[in-house]
Amino acid sequence: MESVILHVDMNNFFASVSCRSHPELRNKPVAICGDTEKRHGIVLAKNSLAKMRGIKTGATVGEATLLCPDLCILPPAPDEYLSVSRKARQIYNDYTSQVESFGIDECWLDVSASLRLFGDGVAIANEIRRRIREELGVTASVGVSYNKVFAKMGSDYKKPDATTLITEENYRELLWPLPVSDLLFVGRATREKLHLFGIDTVGALARSDLRQLVSLLGKSGAELWQLANGLDRSPVCSNESIPQIKSIGNSTTAPRDLFEAEDVFITMRVLAESVALRLRTEQLCGCTVQIELRNKYLHTCSRQCPLSVPTNLSEEILGAAFELYQQAVPDLRGIPLRSVAVRVTNLVSEDAPAQLSLDFDSERHERQQTIERTVDTLRARFGAFSVRRAHLYTDPELSGFTPKAESLIHPTDAPK
Numbered sequence: 543m544e545s546v547i548l549h550v551d552m553n554n555f556f557a558s559v560s561c562r563s564h565p566e567l568r569n570k571p572v573a574i575c576g577d578t579e580k581r582h583g584i585v586l587a588k589n590s591l592a593k594m595r596g597i598k599t600g601a602t603v604g605e606a607t608l609l610c611p612d613l614c615i616l617p618p619a620p621d622e623y624l625s626v627s628r629k630a631r632q633i634y635n636d637y638t639s640q641v642e643s644f645g646i647d648e649c650w651l652d653v654s655a656s657l658r659l660f661g662d663g664v665a666i667a668n669e670i671r672r673r674i675r676e677e678l679g680v681t682a683s684v685g686v687s688y689n690k691v692f693a694k695m696g697s698d699y700k701k702p703d704a705t706t707l708i709t710e711e712n713y714r715e716l717l718w719p720l721p722v723s724d725l726l727f728v729g730r731a732t733r734e735k736l737h738l739f740g741i742d743t744v745g746a747l748a749r750s751d752l753r754q755l756v757s758l759l760g761k762s763g764a765e766l767w768q769l770a771n772g773l774d775r776s777p778v779c780s781n782e783s784i785p786q787i788k789s790i791g792n793s794t795t796a797p798r799d800l801f802e803a804e805d806v807f808i809t810m811r812v813l814a815e816s817v818a819l820r821l822r823t824e825q826l827c828g829c830t831v832q833i834e835l836r837n838k839y840l841h842t843c844s845r846q847c848p849l850s851v852p853t854n855l856s857e858e859i860l861g862a863a864f865e866l867y868q869q870a871v872p873d874l875r876g877i878p879l880r881s882v883a884v885r886v887t888n889l890v891s892e893d894a895p896a897q898l899s900l901d902f903d904s905e906r907h908e909r910q911q912t913i914e915r916t917v918d919t920l921r922a923r924f925g926a927f928s929v930r931r932a933h934l935y936t937d938p939e940l941s942g943f944t945p946k947a948e949s950l951i952h953p954t955d956a957p958k
Contacts, residue, residue, distance in 0.1 A: 546663040547778060548651040549685040549693035550670060552630065553702035555647035556587035558680040559626050560616045571595050572614045575603050576795075586618060590702065600840065623647075626678055633673050637666055642779040648697075650690050652778035667705040675703065689774040691726050692717065698724065713772055718745025725769060727762070735759065744770050787824060791832070791885025792816045792945035799838055799878035800940075806867055806882060808940045811931065813884040814860035816945035819918060821854035821886060825893070828852060828886030831862040835870060837877040845870050852890050855910050859886060 552558070556574050561567050571592035573585045583603040595610040607613050627646045634641045637660060640652035653666050660666045667684035674682045681703035685696020688710060695717055696706040708716060717724075723733045725744050735758060741747050747755075748770035755763030768774065792813045800806050810833075821828060832846040845866040853859065863884045920929045926944045934941035 544654075544688050545652060546654045546657060547687055547690055547693045548653055548663060548667050548670070549644075549687075549690070549697040550630070550634065550649050550651065550667075550674075550682050551684075551694075551697040551701075552626075552647040552674065552680050552682045554587070554589045555626075555680065556618070556623060557589035557592070557616075559623055560619055561589065562679045563619075563622075564614075564616070567614050567616075570614050571597065571610050571612065572616060573597055573606055574618055575606070575615045576618070626680065629678055630674060630682075633670060633677065637670065640778045644694070648694075650693060650778045664705055664707055671703060671705065687713075689772065690776055690778065691769045691774040692772060694726055695720070695724060710772065714745065714748075718743060718748060718770075720744050722747050725766065727769070728766065732759065732762070732766075787826065787889055789832075789885050789887040789889065790817055790820045790824070790826070790828070791883060792820075793834065793881060793883030794943060794945055795881040796879070797939055799880060800882070801878045803868070803871075805937070805940060806879065807864055808934060808937050809882045810863050810867070810884055811856075811860055811934065812941055812943065813882065813945055814863060815856040817884055817886055818854050818856035818859055818914065819921075821889075822892075822915065822918060825891060826889045827854045827892045828859070829888035829890065830886065831859055831866065832883075832885040832887060833863050833866045833870075834881075834883035834885070835867065835874065835879050836881040837874065838880045839877065840880070841877075843870050843873055846887075848888075851907075852892075854892060855907070855914055857910055857914075859884065 557572050560574055561572055569591070571594075572589045573592050574587040575585055576583050585597060585599055585601045585603070585606050587599065588597045592606075592610060592613060595613070597606050597610055597613065601609075603615065607615075623646060631641065631643075631649065634649055634651050638651050638653045638656050642650045644650060653660070653663060656666065657663070660669065663686040667686050671682050671684055674680060683697045683701045683703065684705045685693040685699065685708060686705060687693040687696055687708040692708040692713055696708040699706040699708075699716065706716075720743060722728055722736055722742055722744055723730075725747065728736075736742070736747065739750075739754070739758065741750055747766060750767065752764060752767050755767050757763070759766065794809065794813065796805070796809055800809065828849070829852045830846055830848050832844065835843045837843075847862055847866055849858065849862060917929050930941075
């Protein structure tokens, strides 16, 4: 039996949820923005009216208000976002146990086994849209198709509050004329590579020579060709499966521009301690460290490196992160940094056996593990600032923040 898969995407989720508490703003341009006093003043999300006025995610509050003087600005409400997301999940569970999250506001549903109970895929999609609108006070667009990728493209095809059916008979007509960047997993770099070969639409990608794509993009070239031709057969995960944490990280926008390496080191120290604590809480270790550096002009530089041994210790994460920063210094061209991120990926259980390198100091590693777990216990009991490294007191302005409290949830940072 052919699968019937839905992709539900709640429209302008963050702005829509925030506007539920401010009904007077429903017909006005609204943006969710960070705290300008903490230099976090950028647009995190916006509603459709703000988008029509040219407001873009990532723009500064100043740029946004210049484009739209009557823009209504609201602060983020993460607890409310999580609450609405969980309630939406409860609605989905009424129709199927096979529900897979794709971020806080999107889910795939495999309703193949539910058709006799609730009708065809379009009927189920329309019922879910109605319930989300009436019970949660927001709207959703739903794509209905025979695979996950086309269902996702269907939910993007028509917004807001719409259902789009993508079938084996109509996908060429509906999806092939779309920009190739509309295909899942085609990012900016891939789009630019494809453009060099005259591949600018989903259809052009689907009709391309497979060997040429593999030569251009490697294994991902073949995968994208399959997606464009409707050959995706990836399953929808069920509720009973444990969501895999793919990465754990924290970032911060510094209270002032970071000119010196010492400033970056202090900031990374706080971030690394937070990341290490979250890894230990989840009983995980990471095999790769990533950093992301954003300068005052909002240009981003990213680096990553493998670790010789999986770790959840802040000292080892910090050492790798700061070494990556030092390697990136020539590319930064002396432009001061505005924000810093530290992330650990390729996660494994902390009980998983690891092949140790010849220069690995096991005694030092175990000693550091004892120290950091003892500090975890003290901070859990007496607060995040009860035990601090003396080095951080050299610059309280840079070190006086708790990343866990300031961070928004990232789809790959935590289980849904």
